[in-house]
Amino acid sequence: MLDDLIRRALAEDIGSGDITTDSLVPVDARAEAVIYSKARGVLAGLPVAERVFQALDPGVRMDKLLADGSTLEAGKVIAKVVGPARALLTGERVALNLLQHLSGIATATRQLVELIEGTGARLVDTRKTTPGLRLLEKYAVRVGGGHNHRAGLYDGVLIKDNHIKVAGGITEAVRRARSAVPHTIRIEVEVETLEQLDEAVRAGADAVLLDNMPLPMMKEAVRRAGGRVLLEASGGITAQSIREVAETGVDLISVGAITHSAPALDISMDIGEMKRHYGTECDTDEKR
Numbered sequence: 001m002l003d004d005l006i007r008r009a010l011a012e013d014i015g016s017g018d019i020t021t022d023s024l025v026p027v028d029a030r031a032e033a034v035i036y037s038k039a040r041g042v043l044a045g046l047p048v049a050e051r052v053f054q055a056l057d058p059g060v061r062m063d064k065l066l067a068d069g070s071t072l073e074a075g076k077v078i079a080k081v082v083g084p085a086r087a088l089l090t091g092e093r094v095a096l097n098l099l100q101h102l103s104g105i106a107t108a109t110r111q112l113v114e115l116i117e118g119t120g121a122r123l124v125d126t127r128k129t130t131p132g133l134r135l136l137e138k139y140a141v142r143v144g145g146g147h148n149h150r151a152g153l154y155d156g157v158l159i160k161d162n163h164i165k166v167a168g169g170i171t172e173a174v175r176r177a178r179s180a181v182p183h184t185i186r187i188e189v190e191v192e193t194l195e196q197l198d199e200a201v202r203a204g205a206d207a208v209l210l211d212n213m214p215l216p217m218m219k220e221a222v223r224r225a226g227g228r229v230l231l232e233a234s235g236g237i238t239a240q241s242i243r244e245v246a247e248t249g250v251d252l253i254s255v256g257a258i259t260h261s262a263p264a265l266d267i268s269m270d271i272g273e274m275k276r277h278y279g280t281e282c283d284t285d286e287k288r
Contacts, residue, residue: 002048005132006055009094018090031085031271033092035099037072038266042110044068044143045102046079048136049095057087068143069106078267085271092269100264101133102140108262109144112242112255119246121253124149124232128256137259149254157187158209164189170196174203188232197221201228209254211235215244222249 035049043066053060060083072078081088113123123146129137138148150156159173167173170189177187188207189200194217200208201224210221212235225231232252233245245253 001135002051003055005136006048006052006094008132009098010052010055010091013094014090018086021086021089025085025089027086029085030083031088032080032082033088033269033271034077035079035081035096035267035269036075036077038074038268039072040074041072041103041107041265042144043070043072043078043103044106044140045099045136048102049079049099050081052095052098053081053083053087053091056091057084059083060087060091072103072265081269088269088271096267096269097264098136100267101130101262102136102143103265103267104262105137105140105259106144107265108258109141109146112239112258113145115239115242116246116253119243121246121250122147123242123258124252124254125259126234126254126256127152128260130259141258144258146258147252149252155185157181157185158190159188159205160190161192161211170199171203174200174205178204188230190234194220194224197224201225205229207232207252209234210250215248218245218248218250 046064046066046068050062050064053062060081063080063082065080066076066078109123116123125138125141125146125148127134127150134151138151141148150158157177159170159177164170164173167176174187174189181187186206188209189205190209190211191197191200192211192213197208197210207230208225209232210218213221213233218233222231230252231250232254233248233250234254237245237253237255242253242255
């Protein structure tokens with residue numbers, strides 16, 4: 001799946017050919033580049049960036065100086081890349097796009113995880129992801145210290161408000177789901193009121209999502225549930241409010257913004273001296 005994603009991303013960018021690089025750079029030229037951070041954050045996606053360059057030319061070699069999950073500072077060198085100059089230049093944008101995006105998600109996730117440290121609550125992601133990039137984005141959440149919710153519609157039951165309307169109520173919706181899915185699949189119900197919470201618990205839900213509940217109501221929901229079901233808080237939770245939400249005693253806090261709105265982390269690549277003889281080692285100074 002990753003190789004197919006990279007192939008499509010490169011095809012989108014290159015089209016019929018990289019006319020700039022192909023017109024300027026000899027076929028046998030080699031180069032060395034450094035990839036470095038220009039901001040503080042959390043690194044994620046470096047092996048993905050490596051695969052981009054190697055998809056263009058298997059002869060590209062990446063020396064990873066840091067691992068995914070590492071804390072970055074401005075000016076920190078992340079990796080050195082050596083290989084055919086054309087592959088480095090043509091793959092630069094796609095490699096950096098993915099690296100910046102995934103590092104941005106890991107950074108946003110780490111920030112929220114640190115804010116709820118010690119409360120017992122876990123930060124989880126949602127299905128609000130970029131089409132085609134979900135598995136990579138969920139990987140970046142894990143790198144940042146968060147946890148994954150269901151991967152898609154196929155690996156977990158989440159009965160939302162519109163499902164409840166179609167099924168005719170929470171109790172009937174849970175009954176239908178329970179009769180249709182294996183016992184290994186957890187059934188979660190989204191609720192907006194304490195009465196709906198009570199019904200979901202009575203119906204046998206395994207987890208309940210508290211949707212946009214005010215803090216006092218959320219605290220009461222935790223008291224009423226009494227540990228009988230997992231409780232997930234969701235809806236409009238920000239860095240300013242997440243600690244208070246966690247302190248209500250909920251088990252999970254889901255935040256869609258860590259995938260759909262995380263700003264890309266500023267990461268760049270600089271190429272040093274280029275060599276014409278294929279196979280010649282290239283040296284470059286780290287201009288930091």
